[in-house]
Amino acid sequence: MTTTTAPVPFGALLRQWRSHRRVSQLELSSKAEVSTRHLSFVETGRSQPSREMVLRMCVHLDVPLRERNRLLLAAGFAPVYPENDLASPQMEPARIAVREVLEAHLPYPAVAVDRTWNIVDANAAVVVLTQVVSPALLAQQPLNALRLTLHPDGVAPHITNLGQWRAAVLAALLRSAHARADTEMLALHDELLAYPGDESDSDQAVTDPGAIYVPLKLRVGDTDLSFLAIIATFGTALDITLSELAIESFFPADTVTSDYLRRFDQQDDGTQPAL
Template sequence: MTTNTGTAASVSVGALLRQWRMHRRVSQLELSNEAAISTRHLSFVETGRSQPSRDMVLRIAEHLEVPLRDRNQLLMAVGFAPRYSENDLDSPAMASARTAVREILAAHEPYPALAVDRMWNVLETNGAVGVLTQVVSPDLLAERPLNALGMTLHPEGMAPHIANLSQWRAFVLGGLRRSALAFADTEMLSLHDELAAYPHHGSDDREPTDTDANPVYVPLLVQVGDARLSFLAMMATFGTALDVTLSELVIETFLPADAATAAYLARHGV
């Protein structure tokens, strides 16, 4: 239910909590037992007959696995100050986290790796990312913010050079839609719809089959000149983040899926 601050302030905390509870398919009885709140009190909160304390809002949000961004909105809907900071990655408060991100990215060289925010805008990259972006239009690369998924699926981006585009496209769009629904994030869902509208050739629902070379995962197959590179994508997050930006940051690494790709990256990855 990610939305802007003005919208959040106009909706009661009870309504927001009920929306999250229903979204998680949890009954009032189940939530009251898990959060150590009486069912009667929870019902009063949801209907606006009672105002929850700051601790109660945070406790309920924790049990409903509400993202930090939305926990702040819940607090503001009651009139409390946000609990979780939201700092730019370049801010002084994020110095140690920024250093950690850059060290992780550098450690993955010569394999491409990048850090993105919740909307998949690129925050940081390592030097090896150039192996992938060399096929992208300079005009598209110059866009700010540069969206990693947009760069991948755009007709002036990597899309024409992805040998298994239909399969990769279905994987990317499917994952993005699942994330948008899991986090009740309308902005993420809008990004999905924007990317899905990009022109392409082939099916939208290509799934791995037993006849594929790697039925246990979807590879990214990129044609770079005479070389066909095969990658396995892996993603990592900060598990103990208490800052909104850090909680939404994802590091994606493209590991070589075959010996030929590993050899190519060893020669050209940095």
């Protein structure tokens, strides 16, 4: 016997997003230029919204593109936002842009990820980080950047401020998951949270008045490396894949790390395990 999940009515989805964003009917009706009475009727299913009204409310509620399509379908309209594979011909300009950003960042590591942090591209310098990861974990597909970082067979045992870094990563992931109301991201957060981790310095960035960011401190052999991470996204994406793509770039936070990366780049003969 099979069971099917009944589709959620548009009004219920809209109410969920309005509540999630803590926006009143009065505020939304004013911003979306509809009467409060009509908005109330739409949420209870007594009235049907126009396509333009759905899109306006999605904009004002800052609904992710993926969920905007779901709202449109629930209201009886065709999806507006495409979801192309990054390898498709339509995505060639974006794909080239991502590759150029990654290559331009050498000899420093940079990686492109989707919304759940699965790696879609990376530059050669990422090997500096992944060289300490177990082959078994590297063989798992899709490769997940956060899983590689925090898994006990991954980078985690080599991170000298693991508690601090882990707390910062999990907090950022949880904020993003809540902002998107994304169950897959929440599931990833719960998985990572269950990994063992050193909590001894997890609040160091909060208690240290001189801290301006949380570094990734990594010991490779007898060398202590320190990185500053920056995440960039496409600001005007209309494709779902592109809107969920992010590039995380790691910059050296001290001269020791900078010198190590430059030496590594000059000595790398391509025998290091690649992603």
